Amino acid sequence: MNTPLTRVDRLATAIGLKRGQLWVKRDDLTGLTAGGNKARKLEYLVAEALEQRADVLVTTGAAQSNHVRATAAAARTVGLDCVAVLSTLGAQHEPEGNLVLDDLFDVSVVWTGPAEREQTLAETAAALAGAGRSPYAIPLGGTNALGARGYVHAAEEVAAVLPDAVVACAVGTGGTAAGLIVGLGDHDRVLGIDVAAVPGLDERIPDVIAGCAAAMELPAPRGDWHPDTRYSHIPYGQPFDAVADAIRITAKTTGLVLDPVYTGRAMAGLIERARAGELPDAPIVFLHSGGLPALFTARYRDWFSLPAAL
Numbered sequence: 309m310n311t312p313l314t315r316v317d318r319l320a321t322a323i324g325l326k327r328g329q330l331w332v333k334r335d336d337l338t339g340l341t342a343g344g345n346k347a348r349k350l351e352y353l354v355a356e357a358l359e360q361r362a363d364v365l366v367t368t369g370a371a372q373s374n375h376v377r378a379t380a381a382a383a384r385t386v387g388l389d390c391v392a393v394l395s396t397l398g399a400q401h402e403p404e405g406n407l408v409l410d411d412l413f414d415v416s417v418v419w420t421g422p423a424e425r426e427q428t429l430a431e432t433a434a435a436l437a438g439a440g441r442s443p444y445a446i447p448l449g450g451t452n453a454l455g456a457r458g459y460v461h462a463a464e465e466v467a468a469v470l471p472d473a474v475v476a477c478a479v480g481t482g483g484t485a486a487g488l489i490v491g492l493g494d495h496d497r498v499l500g501i502d503v504a505a506v507p508g509l510d511e512r513i514p515d516v517i518a519g520c521a522a523a524m525e526l527p528a529p530r531g532d533w534h535p536d537t538r539y540s541h542i543p544y545g546q547p548f549d550a551v552a553d554a555i556r557i558t559a560k561t562t563g564l565v566l567d568p569v570y571t572g573r574a575m576a577g578l579i580e581r582a583r584a585g586e587l588p589d590a591p592i593v594f595l596h597s598g599g600l601p602a603l604f605t606a607r608y609r610d611w612f613s614l615p616a617a618l
């Protein structure tokens with residue numbers, strides 16, 4: 309998979325960077341319905357599932373999970389079933405955004421609470437095995453040392469064009485940033501903006517990085533795990549002005565649409581850093597990691613001011 313790397317000069321100058329300094333890595337074009345970063349992880353995870361002769365992929369995420377939707381699309385692409393453990397805070401979920409796509413892929417949904425996701429995933433996989441199925445369980449966000457490999461290759465694609473680039477990306481479960489760090493060989497070359505998806509990344513991600521580098525026989529990257537936590541206090545997915553502004557300025561200057569949960573927040577963080585003069589004097593590659601379906605959910609309705617119909 310080699311996605312386009314697009315130079316975005318109008319966005320660069322609008323946020324105080326130089327012409328030629330800002331690029332977008334178009335991982336919104338990876339496929340699996342609405343694209344996104346999960347396709348690169350699933351390339352490895354689904355290959356292992358097929359090697360193990362699994363007949364059903366089991367995974368977990370929030371109700372509007374892009375990872376679950378991409379896993380369902382991947383399962384159907386190769387002829388497997390998909391069971392999803394989706395977390396809810398109790399509210400009833402409208403059939404909107406990624407849930408519409410999960411339904412089209414005929415995903416069997418098991419609802420649980422956010423704190424019970426991992427346990428319900430293990431129990432669901434065990435119940436499927438007990439019923440004679442061959443489940444392959446994929447962790448939250450597809451984040452483990454195997455899934456992160458996909459982003460080692462994405463980093464190589466970037467470095468082949470822009471050898472000194474710094475890559476900015478959203479950090480959800482952290483696997484994308486982990487793979488990029490391994491691929492670029494230096495924590496300082498990845499500007500990961502935490503979107504408050506899960507706690508405990510500081511404990512888990514260094515192990516994913518070490519495991520991924522060791523499995524690929526690559527050197528341990530220089531430096532330490534230090535995501536940008538400027539928005540970590542704002543609950544996951546909660547709308548706020550800087551994100552709406554980042555999505556609008558990106559759309560208007562590039563024709564690209566970011567999502568409200570991940571890439572919009574990451575772009576908001578990048579814009580803040582650019583305007584504060586905090587970015588290195590190097591090419592900056594913004595990873596567009598997909599996520600568009602969530603924009604079409606009621607949660608973000610107030611961001612839009614369409615004229616009322618007659």
Ligand SMILES: Cc1ncc(COP(=O)(O)O)c(C=O)c1O
Pocket residue numbers: 344345373374375449451478479480481482483484485505567570571597598599600
């Ligand atoms: C659109 C989008 N971008 C970025 C991320 C973050 O990726 P990761 O979970 O690997 O940190 C996710 C998923 O969590 C996502 O769905």
